[in-house]
Amino acid sequence: MRESFFEEVYRIVSMIPRGQVATYGQIAAYLGNPRGARTVGWALGSLPEGLDVPWHRVINSQGRISGQPRGQRASEQRAMLEEEGIAFDDSGRIDMTKYGWTMAQ
DNA sequence: CGTATGACGAGCC
């Protein structure tokens, strides 16, 4: 029984600890698809509600929130990250060297 | 089975 790519993404994202963030590419690479960042984003976009997956801890390689900056989802994501203690600079970017998830286990 | 889609990424100007 192999999980769909979606389920694998959900599983990995669920491992991101509070107060840290990971990039789409990072997750894709972990799943064996260094080039499948888009697919990861798509998987999160189709994320059903009620799965207890910290989707807000996933951002793009620039350390910014993806999607429409004005969108409701983006503001909500930023609010949740700030609540976890993550800081945004004037450009709305996160310091990956400081909050980036290292997948250390 | 071919085409379209999407919360991306790296490169180039």
Next chain:
DNA sequence: AGGCTCGCCATAC
């Protein structure tokens, strides 16, 4: 530094 283009990949139809 900021913005644009092209490449990538798993589903949906």
